[in-house]
Amino acid sequence: MSSAESQFLMSLDRDKYRGKWIAILDSKVIAEGKDITEAYNNAMKETKDRTPLFEYIPETEEEQTLIL
């Protein structure tokens, strides 16, 4: 079993957050932003003592092959 935030991410309706970074704590998106910095700064306004899980929600839902 993974963290509560990771499990919540699996069930998240991603369409609302396309192209954005989000911050998840427990079973809630507590902040979002157009980039990492904005999402982090918004999240820090919501929580100081716990570290949320940050994740980028891709702009498109189309299948993309990752080659790094």
Add this chain to the structure above:
Amino acid sequence: MKGGFRNSEKFGFKYHTDLFKNEKGERIPIKRPRIEVVFRKYSEKTNPDTNPEFRAFALVDSGSDVCYIPKQIADILKLERNEENKKESIGVGKKIWTYRTKVYLEIVNKGRRIGVDMVEVAFPEKDPEGIELDINILLGRKGLFTNYEITFNDLSGYMLFKHIQKDNR
């Protein structure tokens, strides 16, 4: 999430699943070896002002020499830019200038944190456009693979991490 555990001997991860639409418009799962990690500048307890931390999924990438984080995460962690440690790096055929420093890495397994080590990390001078290195975090060989023997089973979508004892490094 529980904290404070260090270097558990052996543990596994299921690949992280992302949902995409195929050409028929059907939602299909794509499984990738991404794991939840936490970075902070020092190994000591986090402090939002002096030792902030960043928690996210990172790709376990045996093709990367070192760990990699986007510039914005380096800024959040307040990592120093030392010109002496600036090196040219190659990402998907594109050369970028990166700074090298060390950060403390924890991996999150079954909701508990496992301290890995201070690991070498590269971050770009400027976030490169078009090659996804502004959004991806990579866990490279130096740091992760020097601390864990990692076995990938792509058929079952599972990774096994076995801690390498210092005597065997």
